[in-house]
């Protein structure tokens with residue numbers, strides 16, 4: 001489903017991603033961990049092309065992007081539609097209700113008739129447990145509810161891959177569970193291919209097919225959750241896990 | 246020197262005379278009647294010129310302002326420069342001078358415009374420059390995450406701008422833009438100096454005939470004040486409406 005080769009990203013002189021290779025099969029869930037500044041967010045943003053990589057290739061759903069040459073805006077927009085992004089701080093549209101947030105993409109980008117888009121949006125909101133909150137504005141929702149609207153908004157565009165950047169790290173602890181549950185259902189029931197940056201170890205153990213430890217812009221170690229959490233090979237992985245546990 | 250020393254006493258005398266106006270029923274009636282008969286031409290001036298001039302120039306100015314703000318924010322250098330120079334010139338010169346250049350100056354180049362058209366051009370350019378700074382600041386105040394959320398659901402720059410950023414920027418810029426609008430309404434009185442027959446020019450014309458300067462200029466001021474008060478009330482309503490999606 002995803003095939004990344006030799007991905008590089010620099011901001012000016014600062015090289016943040018130093019050659020990343022990764023393959024993800026259809027329906028798999030990858031959890032990405034690593035210290036602050038290691039490039040996890042940058043990596044996800046490169047998959048969504050919110051940052052354009054400086055070198056390497058990304059293939060998603062048999063569509064290939066090469067970054068050696070400059071890429072056109074149009075190809076960025078169409079490639080971006082393969083992935084859905086869930087942001088750490090939700091980034092809901094504050095001037096639109098929950099259902100309007102979810103409808104916006106289908107109506108404006110996909111030209112789906114408003115009434116149909118609304119039905120689909122309501123169904124999606126019901127699926128993430130917010131069937132009774134469709135007409136609420138973001139400020140009337142808790143962080144956990146907002147984040148679930150964010151997930152529904154991304155799903156409404158029917159992406160092939162969902163990207164999550166620390167989706168629960170801005171939430172009060174008691175609100176984390178609902179969001180993780182929605183993500184778990186998405187993985188187990190819909191067999192959605194997902195790349196998740198999170199330090200929720202329980203989620204990783206329960207849901208991830210593979211855990212990847214990133215450090216200084218490189219993949220340091222990868223393996224099953226069991227392998228990484230109980231028996232990491234690299235010293236640095238061990239140190240990092242000790243630190244966060 | 247001597248005069249200023251005496252002035253407190255002078256003031257008292259004047260106040261006495263003023264109070265005399267109120268105690269002199271005949272003079273009182275005369276003033277009321279002048280105020281009444283001049284009200285019609287002044288309101289006519291307001292309806293035919295002041296209000297249309299304000300509305301038309303505000304709309305044209307806003308369009309110009311949005312374009313200027315977008316030019317300033319664009320990545321195309323030449324657009325940025327044009328926008329900067331335009332804003333700098335308009336903000337750095339008096340509106341009255343701009344109006345004089347357009348109305349009295351351009352004929353030297355063979356471009357003769359009628360007073361109303363000159364006023365529309367002058368005021369639109371002015372509103373365009375001032376409002377562009379307001380709109381630019383409002384656009385910049387919208388978090389980058391809003392653009393990115395738009396992009397992430399597949400929007401283009403134009404779609405994200407129109408659907409996500411501008412509506413939010415509009416909310417932010419409504420209070421300062423309302424102030425621009427109210428200032429514009431008052432500034433249209435400057436158009437009297439390029440012969441537009443708006444309300445204040447009507448007041449000047451009537452006063453030139455009957456010498457009741459104080460009365461007529463106060464009357465003109467009162468009409469401006471009433472219009473501005475109505476605008477402030479409307480402004481409040483609009484702000485309430487736009488605030489509906491923000492935590493109280």
Ligand SMILES: Nc1ncnc2c1ncn2[C@@H]1O[C@H](COP(=O)(O)OP(=O)(O)OP(=O)(O)O)[C@@H](O)[C@H]1O
Nearest residue numbers: 011012014016034035036037038039040041042043
């Ligand atoms: N737009 C940018 N311009 C310049 N430098 C950037 C930019 N975005 C990220 N960086 C730098 O890239 C490095 C990696 O940042 P990134 O946000 O990807 O790390 P992260 O692993 O997500 O960290 P965290 O766990 O704190 O979220 C950091 O040193 C950061 O300062």
Ligand SMILES: [Mg+2]
Nearest residue numbers: 040041042165
């Ligand atoms: Mg991050």
